[in-house]
């Protein structure tokens with residue numbers, strides 16, 4: 001199951017980099033806790049309006065192949081956003097329900 005441009009959940013319910021196959025963490029965890037994060041000052045980037053106050057850009061990389069996985073705008077020093085939360089239990093239940101509907 002693909003969850004991001006360069007990320008998928010494999011058969012073992014782990015979040016994996018599609019580029020190099022590196023397993024970052026369990027599907028129930030926030031992969032950003034396991035990905036190196038680079039902080040960029042928006043004022044240093046061309047074309048960005050300097051009206052964002054204390055906000056910065058965070059870039060997340062695969063710890064193995066350094067493919068950029070995601071970019072987020074957040075307050076300086078904020079913890080990583082958890083934008084992909086997968087409830088694997090519900091996922092399994094939904095699959096079972098659709099199977100029993102057919103029979």
Ligand SMILES: [Zn+2]
Pocket residue numbers: 017018019020021022062063064065066067
């Ligand atoms: Zn990778």
